[in-house]
Amino acid sequence: MTDSPSDIREAMRALHAMLDSPTIQRLGRAFAAGGQELALVGGSVRDALLGRAGVDLDFTTSASPDASLALLRPLSTAHWDIGRAFGTVGARVDGEQVEVTTYRADSYDHRTRKPTVAFGDNLEDDLRRRDFTVNAIAVRLPERTLVDPFGGVADLLAGVLRTPGPASVSFEDDPLRIMRLARFVAQLGFTVDPETFAAARQRAATIEMVSAERVRDELIKLLMAPDPVAGLRLLVDTGVAEHVLPELPALRLEMDEHHHHKDVYEHSLTVLRQAIDLEGEGGPDLVLRLAALLHDIGKPRTRRLEPGGVVTFHNHDLVGARMATKRLRALRFDKGVIKQVSRLIELHMRFFGYGEHEWSDAAVRRYVRDAGPLLDRLHRLTRADMTTRNRRKAARLRSAYDELEWRIEYLAEQEELAAVRPELDGRAIMRVLDISPGPVVGRAYQFLLDLRLDEGPVGEAEATRRLRAWWAEQPEAEDPDTTTPGRAVS
Incomplete structure (x- = not known):
């Protein structure tokens, strides 16, 4: 303008x-x-x-x-x-x-x-x-x-943001204004006047005077804005992110001369933008946006240079999930948000490899079961994580995920996949095995759930037969005192 x-x-x-x-x-x-x-x-x-x-x-x-x-x-x-x-x-x-x-x-x-x-x-x-x-x-x-x-x-x-008086004084009065500066960049699409930017960099460390709750609230407003990437870049460029979200600037890994890995920082911002594009009519999704932004924060800690110059990030998904939990707790995020974001990060690599290795129906069922109510978000996050510039590879990945989604829908129609449960619940297990509540019931339930995931519905009679066969091989079956004190197991 x-x-x-x-x-x-x-x-x-x-x-x-x-x-x-x-x-x-x-x-x-x-x-x-x-x-x-x-x-x-x-x-x-x-x-x-x-x-x-x-x-x-x-x-x-x-x-x-x-x-x-x-x-x-x-x-x-x-x-x-x-x-x-x-x-x-x-x-x-x-x-x-x-x-x-x-x-x-x-x-x-x-x-x-x-x-x-x-x-x-x-x-x-x-x-x-x-x-x-x-x-x-x-x-x-x-x-x-x-x-x-x-x-x-x-x-x-x-389209310029500056302070009414000297910016250094304004940010000294209230360091939270630096977070608000980044938020307005994201919300309004404005640029920052040079004096204001310089003052924000100079006063970046003073953001630690602000309560975690106030920082969290500004960060949420920034992330839910039309262009959070612009605001996040400002937080990183001013040094404020080092104090409120240090995992983000840490993604700027030093490139080796042969560029054996992507620029993880730029990749993460691209994934965030692509995840936003996939939100659809539901509007801004805080959980999805946080997961997209933080999905690779485990890479700096897991980066290894292997023989031959190959860079690996083994288990960065699991490490990243733990790091995200720790950071979001420090920022006083809601427990439900923390749990969902960390779970998405933990699962975000599960799909990759599907295109090279045929998944059994059991593997598809496990994918759905492990995602649970986060399945739709996992779909969006996984697709957003496809940032390769190789058109042939990108097309292959999209085609593979299209196929996976189709198989999920097909199995869901056949088996009500979203609500996968064993044919026998805990009460039925205790009745069949004549045991009391305890850890054994949980193990038996997991056995039946694995059976359901591996083979699909087998029917109550077959599930009962398989359960009894499994029980006959368990050490507790020979020692009634470990399951039901004072009772014999039939």
Whole structure:
């Protein structure tokens, strides 16, 4: 986007279209009647100027939190003051969620990122303390006067991110703003002004002052953005990734002169992009995106140069799964997300080799069973992991996976594969073998499950016969005391 008259007219037209909202007009008139200033601010204005539909409406005001609540109550169906200590109150007006924050003039001690909260007395100073110029634009209400003291509109039209004041001071005040910088690059597709980039590199280590939960939240927003790769590159290039996700820059393995392996860093970013392309109508998938980004993080630890100059990464899938679990735990990710991501990483190499070695139906069943509810994501991850530039090899891999998916569908139709279970459950096993609950039941169940996977459905009678034959070979069958104290085994 360029700063041309037509671009400016288009942006202002989009802004005024939003300002025509009856909700915004009602709020502007109400605060003016109460003798208070009110302005639409921040992301609400930014997105309107970009012609994007916003979700929430953010306002800043001269009114205290109590005064804001008093003015909001007659207009709202609900209101809350959970952020009252920081000057923020919220309400639902005409079905829309609005937040109103008293002008702020915070100060920082630079030992933590938490400010000493202080209320301000004018709009311009409130805008000065915001993270980036594109978020430091306001519209006074109800008169619709644009307030842009730091050139945010020009930066918005030029697609540039910079801070309202000196970037070094801004990032010293709040190191999390460096993560937000990367997030906005991913969300908006903007570039970073050189001074801001230099300051981010200089202050990269201070991100460790920020709680893991806050870093995680910014990382999730970045990953769920339209182009997370651009934001991730910024984290790596500024050195911030070394402190929040060190496994990512570690993928930049030193190339040998004969290039015996791919650039794992670039490969991982390509896999992420290709996984996003495969998401379909379901929208952004955090688990899939994390798995795509981290699927090869085990390679640096498993890299070996074999005789003849061949580079290998044996068991990098298993090592990577453990590393991903450790990193995601450190970032306080949800246990369910951690489990699913690490399992996908563990399984991501399972398919490769299918094209060279014919899989039995039993192998296909195991593939489905091991993937479980992650099968669809595993399909997408595996296809995204095909980044070879050799067209013939790429076509062969795609064809092989097409065939595998077809076989899965065919066997599923024949056998209800997604719900593979032995013909006998735990209760039936105990009844047939006349044993009590214990480890033996689990071993018997696994025997029957392996039988089911290897041979398909065999029927309850045959499963019972095979189970009894298996039991006759077990040492516990000769010693009733190890299975059912005080009972004989028939």
